[in-house]
Each structure stands twice: as C-alpha cells, then as structure tokens.
Amino acid sequence: MEILFNFLKSTGFAQMELGNAIMIVIGCIFIGLAIRKDYEPLLLVPIGFGIIVGNIPYVATMSLGVYDSWLPIEEGGRGTLQGASVMSFIYFGVKYGLFPPLIFLGIGAMTDFSTMLSNPKLVLLGAAAQIGVFLTLIGALFLGFTPQEAASIGIIGGADGPTAIFLSSQLAPELLGAIAISAYSYMALVPVIQPPIMKLLTSREERLIRMKPPREVSRRERMIFPVAAFLICALIAPGALTLLGMLFFGNLLKESGVTERLANTARTALIDIVTILLGFSVGASTQAQTFLKSDSLMIFGLGALSFAVATAGGLLFAKFMNLFLTDKINPLIGAAGVSAVPDSARVVQMVGQQEDPHNMLLMHAMAPNVAGVIGSAIAAGVLWSVLVK
Amino acid sequence: MSFQNVIDAGGIGLSVTGLTIVFISLVLVSLFISGLPRVLPIVNSILPELEGHHGAPMPSAASPHATAGMDDEVIAAIGFAMHSRGSTSQNST
Numbered sequence: 001m002e003i004l005f006n007f008l009k010s011t012g013f014a015q016m017e018l019g020n021a022i023m024i025v026i027g028c029i030f031i032g033l034a035i036r037k038d039y040e041p042l043l044l045v046p047i048g049f050g051i052i053v054g055n056i057p058y059v060a061t062m063s064l065g066v067y068d069s070w071l072p073i074e075e076g077g078r079g080t081l082q083g084a085s086v087m088s089f090i091y092f093g094v095k096y097g098l099f100p101p102l103i104f105l106g107i108g109a110m111t112d113f114s115t116m117l118s119n120p121k122l123v124l125l126g127a128a129a130q131i132g133v134f135l136t137l138i139g140a141l142f143l144g145f146t147p148q149e150a151a152s153i154g155i156i157g158g159a160d161g162p163t164a165i166f167l168s169s170q171l172a173p174e175l176l177g178a179i180a181i182s183a184y185s186y187m188a189l190v191p192v193i194q195p196p197i198m199k200l201l202t203s204r205e206e207r208l209i210r211m212k213p214p215r216e217v218s219r220r221e222r223m224i225f226p227v228a229a230f231l232i233c234a235l236i237a238p239g240a241l242t243l244l245g246m247l248f249f250g251n252l253l254k255e256s257g258v259t260e261r262l263a264n265t266a267r268t269a270l271i272d273i274v275t276i277l278l279g280f281s282v283g284a285s286t287q288a289q290t291f292l293k294s295d296s297l298m299i300f301g302l303g304a305l306s307f308a309v310a311t312a313g314g315l316l317f318a319k320f321m322n323l324f325l326t327d328k329i330n331p332l333i334g335a336a337g338v339s340a341v342p343d344s345a346r347v348v349q350m351v352g353q354q355e356d357p358h359n360m361l362l363m364h365a366m367a368p369n370v371a372g373v374i375g376s377a378i379a380a381g382v383l384w385s386v387l388v389k
Numbered sequence: 390m391s392f393q394n395v396i397d398a399g400g401i402g403l404s405v406t407g408l409t410i411v412f413i414s415l416v417l418v419s420l421f422i423s424g425l426p427r428v429l430p431i432v433n434s435i436l437p438e439l440e441g442h443h444g445a446p447m448p449s450a451a452s453p454h455a456t457a458g459m460d461d462e463v464i465a466a467i468g469f470a471m472h473s474r475g476s477t478s479q480n481s482t
Contacts (some may be wrong), residue, residue: 120422127415136405141400143390150400220438221425229418236414371415378414382407 008317009329015057016057019288025175027051033188040188040343043161043279045183050283052149054087066285069318076082091281094176097169099278100162101246106271107341107373108226109263115220118214120208121321128317129337132157133379136302143298148172151383153299157306158376159190159338165282166243167380171387177285178296182303184282190343191350193304198335198351201315206322207355209330211364219257226251233378239388240381244308244374310338314368329364336365345381 008014034041053241058064093099116123135155145153152168152175155231164183169175179227186193199207226248234241253263285291322328332352336344344367353360391431 117422121418121424123415123419124412127412130411131408134408137398137407138395138404141395141398142392144394147398147400147403150398151403178421218429220429222434225422226423228421232417232421233414236417237410332392371418375411375415378411379407382410383403386403386407 003345020055023055046279047283050280054284078227100166103162105246108247121372122367125337125368129312129314132306136306156303159340180282199287237381239384243377297358333365336369
C-alpha cells in the first residue's frame with residue numbers, strides 16, 4: 001500500500017502546478033492553431049507538443065527535462081555523464097547554436113535568388129525592415145534589460161527563428177526559451193499581424209501598382225552570387241559567418257548543378273530532421289517554473305512591437321524609394337522585408353490580390369524576403385561582434 | 390524603466406551603427422548584383438560556359454571517354470539510319 005501511495009505522489013497529477021496547466025493549455029492552442037488555421041504547422045505542432053511534454057511534472061531526482069544538463073564525472077579514468085536526460089541531449093543543438101546554421105543550409109538549398117538578382121534595388125527593402133531589430137533593442141534597454149538581452153530580444157524583429165535562437169544562445173542563454181517561442185509564435189502569426197499594418201500604411205492606388213515581370217537570370221549569375229555575396233557580407237560582419245556561410249553554401253549546392261543530391265538532402269531530409277528536433281526541444285524548454293515570468297511577458301510584448309515596426313519599416317522605405325523611381329514598386333512588397341520566408345511574401349500576395357486578383361506580387365515579394373534573411377543574419381552578426389563578453 | 394538605461398548602454402549609437410552596417414552590406418550586395426550582368430559578357434568571353442553542362446547528367450568520372458565514345462556511336466548509328474531511310478525513300482519516289 002505504501003508503494004502505491006508513494007507512486008501516486010510521484011504522478012504528474014499530484015505534482016501539477018497552475019503554471020504547468022497553463023503551459024499545457026498554451027501547447028494545445030499552438031497545436032490547434034496549426035491544425036485548424038494552418039499557421040506554420042511545421043513549427044507549431046512540434047513546439048506545441050514540446051510545450052506539453054516539457055510541462056509534465058516529474059520527480060526532481062529523475063533526469064527527464066531539457067535543463068537536466070550534463071555533469072561529466074571521472075570514474076576510474078573514464079569520463080561518464082551523470083544527470084543528463086535524453087531531452088537535454090536534443091536541446092544541446094539549441095543551447096550551443098548547432099541547429100540554426102543547419103536550418104540555414106536547408107533554406108539556402110531551397111531558395112531561388114533569381115527575383116532578387118533580376119531586381120537588385122529590392123534588396124534595400126530587406127535592409128529597411130531591420131529597423132525593427134534596432135528599435136526594439138532600444139525599447140528593451142528602456143525596460144531595463146542588459147545590452148546582451150536587449151540585442152537578443154531585438155533580433156525577434158528579424159522574423160527569423162533560427163537567427164533569434166542563434167543570437168540568444170550566444171548572448172542571453174537565460175532568455176532563450178522565451179525568445180524562441182516568441183519568435184516562432186509571431187512568425188506563425190504573420191498572416192494576422194501584417195495585413196492591418198499593410199492596409200493602414202498604403203493607399204488603394206499603391207496596392208494596385210503592377211510591377212514589371214523580372215528579367216531572366218543566367219545560371220552563371222546564380223552560381224557566382226552565393227560566393228560573392230558571402231564574401232561581401234562575411235568580410236563586413238564576420239559574426240554572421242556561420243549563418244551566412246551555411247545559407248550561401250546551401251544555395252551553391254543548389255545552383256552549381258553538380259551537387260543536386262546534396263542540395264536535395266539539405267532541403268528535404270536534413271532541414272526536416274533539424275526542424276523537428278529544434279521545434280520539439282524549444283517547446284520542451286518552456287517549463288512553467290522557468291518560463292512564466294514577467295520577463296517572458298515583456299519579451300512577448302517587445303516581439304510583437306518589433307514585428308510591427310519591421311513591417312512598417314519595409315513598407316515606408318518602399319514608398320520612399322517610389323519618390324525616385326520611374327518604374328514604381330508596389331509598397332506592399334516592403335512588408336516582405338521581414339525574413340519570415342515565405343510567409344510574409346505570401347501575405348503580400350494575399351493582400352495585393354484582395355485589391356486586384358490578377359496582380360501577381362509573390363515573385364516580386366520573394367526578393368525583399370530573401371534579402372531580409374541576409375539582413376537579419378548580418379544584424380545578428382553585428383550585435384554578436386559588438387556585445388560578446 | 391528609464392531612458393537613462395538606453396543612454397548608459399550606448400543604445401542609440403549601437404542601433405544607428407548596426408542599421409548602417411546592415412544597409413552598407415546590402416547596398417554592396419545590390420551594387421554587385423547590378424554590375425554582374427555587365428561583367429558577365431567579359432567573363433564569358435574568357436571562360437565560355439560549358440554547353441549542356443548544367444542540368445545534363447554528369448559523365449561518370451570513372452569512364453568519361455567511354456561515355457563520349459558511346460555518344461559518337463549513337464550519333465553515327467542515327468546518322469546511318471537516317472541516311473539509309475533517305476536513300477530508300479528517294480528510290481521509291
């Protein structure tokens with residue numbers, strides 16, 4: 001009987017706290033949003049289920065959570081690991097920034113830079129949207145975060161989950177869970193956050209602007225670009241070396257035409273495996289005891305602000321460029337400067353087609369979209385270089 | 390919660406510098422992309438693009454000559470067949 005009572009005390013029901021229950025409900029909401037609303041299901045399902053897994057209470061002496069980290073102990077001259085859980089091994093890839101570059105490799109292998117190469121001025125929209133990163137950094141400093149924490153929070157505005165995880169793992173590992181969840185939540189909510197801002201900042205006439213179809217880009221251009229762009233960006237901001245190196249390496253695998261097998265693996269199996277591990281372990285890192293804090297709420301608020309500012313920055317810069325251009329650009333594509341690939345480009349297409357169903361903006365929006373990926377990686381590299389302790 | 394935190398941490402300078410570096414990097418990338426179509430004809434005249442190289446299956450590294458030889462044989466066979474058919478049809482006309 002005593003054994004039974006001891007067991008009952010060890011169950012999740014007996015140890016459940018209100019915080020755990022709230023987080024489990026949040027996990028279920030994530031899964032519901034993914035399935036019912038189709039919001040970033042590839043991310044929200046692993047993260048949502050990870051949240052549920054990470055919030056099942058267990059006996060403290062059992063190693064089950066992501067924070068039950070490695071304790072190397074010497075026994076008879078042989079190193080052993082004590083206290084490490086399976087979850088902590090998976091979380092290793094997040095904690096030490098291993099997963100983000102691998103995801104960038106896959107993104108590079110699936111990205112076609114042709115529209116950007118055919119209309120290089122659209123690259124500037126990807127730069128303009130990074131204003132969200134730097135204004136949020138100021139906002140976070142204002143709220144009392146340290147510069148390292150503020151930079152990690154600001155990068156949420158880059159709308160690039162892997163970049164946010166990479167930078168916060170280097171500068172503010174204590175905020176990693178909240179930043180990762182915030183970044184991915186807002187990436188999933190791009191179809192909800194962006195359209196009101198897009199409609200607010202543009203007139204109907206601007207939304208109706210039709211752009212010239214992009215010119216044909218030669219294969220040689222597409223092959224030279226990843227090498228040259230990597231050299232330019234990495235020599236200016238070496239902190240972005242890992243992310244941009246993998247992004248452009250993946251793209252070279254795709255465009256070289258002689259490594260199709262490698263490119264295919266990078267953009268299918270590899271990125272899928274890493275996404276599963278990253279999403280699940282990030283979700284599992286949101287244990288209520290470490291996650292439900294006032295800091296997390298502030299990070300969520302700042303994250304929303306940074307997304308909105310980034311979207312507005314891209315839009316307004318597109319309107320500014322139109323003052324000098326004879327071939328006007330549709331300012332809606334400025335919103336795709338936030339690098340949530342390809343969701344923000346899809347949102348541009350959707351909002352554009354609400355005004356004119358025959359206006360195809362998707363291919364044009366992909367240019368600032370992929371430029372935004374490069375821009376946010378450079379921003380992360382700059383912040384890391386300046387703020388590394 | 391104070392703007393003094395921003396000033397103490399050099400937040401304004403950090404933000405302006407960071408955004409400027411991002412802009413400079415992407416402007417340089419943009420300039421490079423703009424110039425590339427003008428430079429490529431010169432590059433192509435020095436290093437002509439290999440016809441049919443991309444997209445076509447790569448020849449086996451172990452036996453490149455064997456593959457090339459087979460292509461010649463196939464071309465010769467097709468040529469002979471067409472020549473024969475042409476001769477036959479001329480004769481029948």
